[in-house]
Amino acid sequence: MSPSTDHRRMSAAVIGAGISGLVAARALSRAGVDVSLYEASGRFGGQIRTESLCGNSADVGAEALHLASPAVRGLVDELDLASDAVSSRPGKTWLQVRGRLVTMPAGVGPAGPTRLRPVISSRALSLPGLGRAALEPWKARRKVTGDISVAEFITGRFGREVTDTFVDPMLGGLHSGDISRLSLQSASPMLAAAARAGKPLTTSRKLRRAAPATPASFITWPTGLSRLVDRLSADIDGRVHLSTAVQTLGVGPCLTVNGETAEYDAVVLAVPAAAAAAMLCDLPAAAQALDRIPTATVGSLLVAFDRTTVASVDALRGTGILLGSTSGRLLKSATFLSTKWPHLDRPDHYLMRLSAGRAGQHIVSELDDDELITRMLTDLRELTGLTADPLQTRLHRWVDTMPQLEIGHAERVRTARAALWPGVVLAGAAYDGVGLASAIASGQQAATAVLTYLQEQSA
Structure with a gap:
């Protein structure tokens, strides 16, 4: 039933047409609310952006959807997008360890190892590092209270070597952040629950099932993630x-x-925290809390090579490389798109995506395009031995767009939400977690909160 007052359709404004805003606007319009969607830029999608490279569609923002999330799977099914989705291929991910590339061990996720045997056989850790990691079940007896950093928790459980070798490149890279500042509670809620309970991670069946996900659970479309954006925007009646x-x-x-x-x-305020704070000048408590959420600037580079010039590069047999914050390189990660995605596996050219930029760094903003591209390609060549010149490149900078969920983040968001006027809700990665799955769930939760409020007003 549509919320109404005196036979008038109730109205809602959604500010921001990123994935959270689109999901919220669609849900509200389908529930019969009179929706107006405002977007400051000239395009839908926010941090979903698909570019053309040598005639192929590839993403310079978010790259894939994780179907293990019920919110994601439900939305894909609702939009009838499952039939033409493309699943990523299985493949090894490389880590730079002591100056060489080693394979990421099975059972290692962003929160560290859930199985020790593959870590032992991978040679990623030194013998002292392995010995310290093996003590995790006994170290787990110390329960964690309050919000601490990811690095503090993982180092306390497994030792510093596990933190630097696995968690920094994976979780730190995902957030473009400093894991010594990232909040365990906000950046890894499932891990935080295990920390509070004092449960070992290496014997947890729940964590073992959750991470790492199988490659088939990550999907995109032949036209990139813009397929999702186009379908969502077309389904908004407003x-x-x-x-x-x-x-x-x-x-x-x-x-x-x-x-x-x-x-x-x-x-629904589905915009970055700084933008929301600027709009809320009449609510200083909310604005000040949101202004305290820092961001990072990152750069994404799509690169195409002639296929014959990269055929002998062994590293390209994997799906990508992850680099830690202490690597000494500008490059944060490389994704070998033509290895990872079957629809981008072309006979004439090879595609990849490079990423740079972390919290506290300004180099991505300071370098001009040519300098930034050259630095990233130089790092790639030194890591892989690739010597070919690219056929084509596409560079995109995401300026101050990566929210940093640092210690105390959840409290800052609670403070902001508590200070908002009734009927005003926040949605998006800056509040409820990075990644498309979190952003989609946040948009859905915002729509539900608005509908509940409107029903109460019309009662």
């Missing part, structure tokens, strides 16, 4: 305002847009 920035959000709730005001029954 008014869409691209290239339209909202200046302020006031009591009512009331928006100021291009100097004019528009009043709604509810509002």
Whole structure:
């Protein structure tokens, strides 16, 4: 039943047309709410962005959907997108360890090892490092209270070598962050639960099932993740305002847009924390809490090579390389797209994606395009031995877009949400976790909160 007051359809504004905003706007419009969607840029998708490279569609933002998330699988099924989805191939991921590339051991996820035998056989750890890691079941007896950093917890459980070798490249790379500052509670909620319970990670069946995921659980489409964005945006029955920035959000709730005001029954703020804070100048408690959420700037580079020039590079038999923050390189990771994705496995050229940028670094913003591309390609060549020049490149900078879920993040978000006017909700990676699965779930939760509020108002 559509929420209504005196036979009037109730209205909601969704500010931000990234994945969380699109999901929320679609859910609200399908529930009968009169929806207006505002987006400051001229495009849908936020950090989903698909580019053309040598006639192929490849993503410079988020790269894949994780079907293990119920929110993701449910949305894919609702949108009837499963039939033409492409699953990633199985393959080894490389780590740089003591100056050489080694294979990521089976059973190692962003939160560390869930099985020790593959770690032992991988030769990724020194003998003292292995001995320390093997003590994890006994170290687990010390329960964790409060919010601590990922690095502090993992080092306490497994030792510093596991933290530096596995967790920094994986979880630190995923967040483009410093794991000595990332909140265990916010960056890895499942791990935080095990920490509070004092349960060993290497004997936990739940954690073993959760990480790492099988390659088949990661999907995209032949036209890239823009397929999802296009399908979502087409399924929104409401008014869409691209290239339209909202200046302020006031009591009512009331928006100021291009100097004019528009009043709604509810509002979903699906924008980065800094943008939300700027709109909430009349709510200093919320604005100040959101302003305390830091961000990182990252650069993504798509590269195409002539297939014959890379055929002898052994590293390309894997799906990519992860580098830790102490590697001394600008390059953070490399994904070998033509190995990982069957639809990008072309006979005439080979595609890959390189990434750079971490919290606290400014080099991605300071270098010009040619310098940034050259630095990233030089790191790639030194790691893999690849000597060929690229056929084509596409560089995109994501300026201040990677939220850093640092210690105390959950409390900052709670403070901001508690200070909002009734009917105003936050949605997005800056509040509920990075990654498409978290962003989709956040959009769905925001829509549910708005619908509950509107039903209460119409009762």
